[in-house]
Amino acid sequence: MQINKAKKIVIKLGSSTIVDNKGKFKKKWLLSLIQDIKQFRKNNQEIVIVSSGSIALGQSYLKIKNKKVKLQMSQAVASIGQIHLINEFQKLFEKNKIKIGQILITPDDTEQRRRALNARRTFENLFKLGAIPVVNENDTTATSEIKYGDNDRLAARVAQIVGADLLIILSDVDGLYKKISNKKSLIKEVNDVNENIFSLVDKKINIFGSGGMLTKLEAAKICMNAGCNMLIANGRNFNPIKKIISKKKYTWFKPKISNLDARKKWIISSLSSFAKIYIDQGASRALKSGKSLLSAGITKVAGNFKKGDNIIIVDNNNIHIARALSSFTSDEINKIKGLQSNQIENILGYATKSEIVHKDDIVVL
Ligand code: GLU
Numbered sequence: 001m002q003i004n005k006a007k008k009i010v011i012k013l014g015s016s017t018i019v020d021n022k023g024k025f026k027k028k029w030l031l032s033l034i035q036d037i038k039q040f041r042k043n044n045q046e047i048v049i050v051s052s053g054s055i056a057l058g059q060s061y062l063k064i065k066n067k068k069v070k071l072q073m074s075q076a077v078a079s080i081g082q083i084h085l086i087n088e089f090q091k092l093f094e095k096n097k098i099k100i101g102q103i104l105i106t107p108d109d110t111e112q113r114r115r116a117l118n119a120r121r122t123f124e125n126l127f128k129l130g131a132i133p134v135v136n137e138n139d140t141t142a143t144s145e146i147k148y149g150d151n152d153r154l155a156a157r158v159a160q161i162v163g164a165d166l167l168i169i170l171s172d173v174d175g176l177y178k179k180i181s182n183k184k185s186l187i188k189e190v191n192d193v194n195e196n197i198f199s200l201v202d203k204k205i206n207i208f209g210s211g212g213m214l215t216k217l218e219a220a221k222i223c224m225n226a227g228c229n230m231l232i233a234n235g236r237n238f239n240p241i242k243k244i245i246s247k248k249k250y251t252w253f254k255p256k257i258s259n260l261d262a263r264k265k266w267i268i269s270s271l272s273s274f275a276k277i278y279i280d281q282g283a284s285r286a287l288k289s290g291k292s293l294l295s296a297g298i299t300k301v302a303g304n305f306k307k308g309d310n311i312i313i314v315d316n317n318n319i320h321i322a323r324a325l326s327s328f329t330s331d332e333i334n335k336i337k338g339l340q341s342n343q344i345e346n347i348l349g350y351a352t353k354s355e356i357v358h359k360d361d362i363v364v365l
Contacts, residue, residue, distance in 0.1 A: 001229055003245050006166035008046040011037075012155035015052040016172045017235040018085075023060020025053070025088045029238060034096050036241035037132070041098075046127050048162060049100075050135045050155040051089070054081035071143070078139035089134050099131035104138035107146055110157040111271060111310065113263070113325075123162045150212075153271060156219035160226035160269045163262065167223050168244070169216055170235025175251030176200060176213065190253045193221045220253040222269040227258045260363065267310065268323050268363040275305035276312045277326065277333065277356070284315040287322055288364055292355035295344060298337040305330045313362070325361040327353050 003009075011033075020026055037047055055074055058081025059065075069077055086102050093100045103122065109115045126133045135158055137148050148154040152169060159167040178185035178200060190197060201213045216232055223230040233250035237243045244250055260268065279287070283297020293313065305311060306329055313322040326333070333356060336344050341354040 001165065003166065003168075003231075003241070004040075004043060004045075006045060006164075006229070008048070008162060008164040008166075009040060010048045010050060010155055010159040010162070010164045010167045011241075012050040012151060012167065012169045013052065013235065014151070014169075014171045015056045017170050018051055018053045019056040019060070023056060025057060025084070027088065027092060029240075030088070030092050031095075032238040033240060034092060034098070036239055037098075038096065039242075046162075046164075048123065048133045048135065048158060048164065049089075050151050050158060051085065052136065052151045053085045054078040054136055054139055057081035057084045075140050075142070082136060082139070085136070086134065093132065099129065100134050101126045101129075101131045103133050103135045104140075105135060105154065105158070106138050106142055107148055107271065110154075110161060113266065113308070116161050116266060120161050120163075123158075148271075150215040152215040152219040153222060156222035156226075156228075156230070157269070157271065159223055159228050159230075160265060164228055167219070167228060167230040168241065169219065169230065169232045170240055171216070171232060172234065172236065173213075173232070174234045174249050175232045176217075186249070187251050190220065190251060193217050193224065193253070222271075224253055224255045225258070226265045226269040227255045227260075229253065229255055264363050267325060267361065268365070270310040270323060273303070273310050273312060275303035275309055275326075275330065276314050277301055277324075278314045279316070281316050284321055287313065287362060290359055292359040293324070293357040293362065294341055294354070295333070295336045295339050295356055296341070298333060298356060301330050301333045301337065303330060311357075313357070320365060322362050322364045324357045324363065326357055327361070328356050 018026055018030065040047055055078050058077035059069065061080060061084060062077060064077065089100055109119050123133055137151060137154055155167055155169065174186055176187045178187060198217060201217065220230050230253040231250045233244045277298055278300035279293065279297045280299055283293060286297065287293060305326060307327060308325055311324055311326045312320050313324055315321045332348060336347050339347065345351050
């Protein structure tokens, strides 16, 4: 695929792309990005922007120097900074006669199916109104347990929910390098984000902006599973997208070919989860042949989860074999694991479904 052939593009701007090192909003740069976006819109390409910068702008407005403010304080700082951020966007897009709409998101909005569908509807209606959605995490209410923390994975999840075919991550690096010290070792194309690819990231040196390369690789995994292309490129230049197209300097993550429907793409590209159901060999054979998961085949549960939560199904060799939505809570499964389906009602004391996970809610990996 080529950038100018994509139908729906999500553009993610990191804090350092949109705010300079003195804490000033980069107006001229955004104006140049808007010129690139106008070109996309002439070609009827839909655009979504995911922009960081609320904390950086809030800090500079409040003259707070510490690089890392504590979470509770950063919520307040973000609530001040987000107004400045969206204000700048609004002014500059308005100047170019383009409408924007602000969407502030928490993980629940993307990880709960009903809320994700609701979010998708809002995006679609903004497109109908000819407006560009500008998204950020709702940092003001996000706590450490329920927080994306980085806008890379958030942008990937948004790309999946709106059915984008391309996510462009504009960052302060040219892409993924085989060796960080060797500028000639930029990797052009990645087809599988495996252990080898993860091993290229030095977790100790985080020279890649706030989210780092690690969260960008996680984002790539989400996109690729959802059938969406993703590229990481340097957003430093004016007219960044035009430059990227002409210079072809980026790392392009190719999507997996997938015939999954939208709901299953949503299930498979869910954020990594600690909730797990361990199953025996018989159950894993059943799953692979497209059957539902019954209580008899369950050996263990890990993590606390509710009905409808996204879980990982792990086989007896400790291999993640499926992503799924559980029809039971972890407490319930703990009581009925290993038992026959006709014993469930007796043990729990109320009538329930007979499958722990229905086959329609399972995506075998
Ligand atoms: N949501 C945060 C902000 O706007 C940034 C998250 C990130 O750096 O990816 O400041």
